[in-house]
Amino acid sequence: MRPLSNNTKALLFGLLTVILWSTVATAFSLSLKSLTPTQLLLIACGMSLVFLLCLLTLQGNLGELRKAAISSWRTSLFFGTINPFIYYLILLKAYQILPAQEAQAINYTWAITLSFMAVPILKQSLRLPDYIAAASCYFGVLYISTRGEVSSLEFSNLVGVGFALFSTFIWALYWLLNTKDTRPSQIGLTLNFAFALPIIFVYAAVTGELSNLKTEGIWGAIYIGLFEMGLSFVLWNHALKLTSNTSQVANLIFLAPLLSIIWLSQLANELILPSTLIGLACILFGLFIQNWAKRNKA
Incomplete structure (x- = not known):
């Protein structure tokens, strides 16, 4: 039997990552029925840290981790405060308020937010496809948040939509600042998770959320920490290192929200609204335009 090529392995790793990502909205939805956003984040962050420490131990990189922790503790504290603490707290709040189908669709517009924020931060310029992509994505957000009643501008839950959109700003800011991070x-x-965990713990203690942890929610939080925050990162990095065609692997991301809709309807018993499907189609079209323009430019 002929061994698999690196590109084939990369696609398999990428596809597995996307499948894991597609289950996250369902895991959020089910877990938040029993846990608060802070409780969910605390358990998930702890689980992710355990996984990453075990992985570094197997790789023999704990010594490097200790050196980096001492030399770059300010950087670790800064990035850990942004992600996972602030980002996931805001994102989970959006999932708590909105139907998961709406929160996850809106969250996918972070790539458009990143493009616009890269102008002042990285001194990049925007082109016509970027504006077309933004118009399509944010029309999709408007369509989803008004449940199709665009002309009336009657939002189903303006606060929830605000949290979902703000999460895209935090995520984009994190990745833009991360371009200057010299750590492996x-x-x-x-280190981000290690420095964020005490902050999350203190926040949970101050807000009185260290008690009344329900078992059914805990299992979901463990799943999120292990697969969404931990394993998926490792698999995706491995896929990008193996492939000779990054865009081919990156395009697999478009499958995640579509698969997520299936899991939400089948596992979380969430009724999928037509407005979500139409809005999600607009968002995916906008992201496709953006990726297509970047590929042609490259």
Whole structure:
């Protein structure tokens, strides 16, 4: 039997990552029925940190981790405060308020937010496709948040939509600032979680959320920490290192929200609204335009 090529392996790793990502909205939805956003984040962050530490131990990189923790503790504290603490707290609040189908669709517009924020931060310029992509994506957000009643501008839950959109700003800011981070990616991510965990714990203690943890929610939080925050990062990095065609692997991301809709309807028993499907189609079209323009430019 002929061994698999690196590109084939990359596609398999990428596809597995996307499948894991597609289950996250369902895991959020089910877990938040029993846990608060803070409780969910605390457990998930702890689980992710354990996973990453075990992985670094197997790789023999704990010494490098200790050195980086001492030399770059300010960087680790800064990035850990942004992600996972602030980002996931805001994102989970959006999932708590909105139907998961709406929160996850809106969250996918972070790539458009990143393009616009890269102008002042990285001194990049925008082109016509970027504006077309933004118009399509944000029309999709408007369509989803008004449940199709665009002309009336009657939002189903303006606060929830605000949290979902703000999460895209935080995520984009994190990745733009991350371009200047010199730490190895896996070391940096582990330190981010290590420095964020005490902050999340203190926040949970101050807000009185360290008690009344329900078992059914805990299992979902463990799943999120292990697969969404931990394993998926490792698999995706591995896929990008193996492939000779990054865009081919990156395009697999478009499958995630579509698969997510299926899991939400089948596992979380969430009725999928026509407005979500139409709005999601607009968002995916906008992201496709953006990716197509970047590929042609490259």
